Amino acid sequence: MVHIPQKSVHSLSPESRQTxxxxxxxEIGTLRADNKSLRAINRILEREKKDLEAEVETLRGEMTKPQ
Known part of the structure; x- marks a missing residue:
């Protein structure tokens, strides 16, 4: 689920509006940082997935070799 911060300001006083x-x-800065972290984690997981898929293929090849 994606969180989208509201675009409207509800405060009436100038100080409250500024705050x-x-x-x-x-909040936007935090969401951008979270997004950057999640992208980095995703890259790591994709790399690990490729390594595991290569290992599975190697093991499959070893299993199909006649003994």
Whole structure:
């Protein structure tokens, strides 16, 4: 599920609006950092998957060799 921060500011006073905008910017920054981390984890998992698939193919080849 993707979280999309709200685009509207609900505060009426200028100070509160500024604070709310700051919080929204911080939330966006956090989401970008999370996204970057998840992409890095995904790259690692994809690499490990390739290694495991290669190992499975090697083991399959060893199993089909006549003894």
């Amino acid at each position: 709310e905008l700051g919080l929204l910017d911080a």
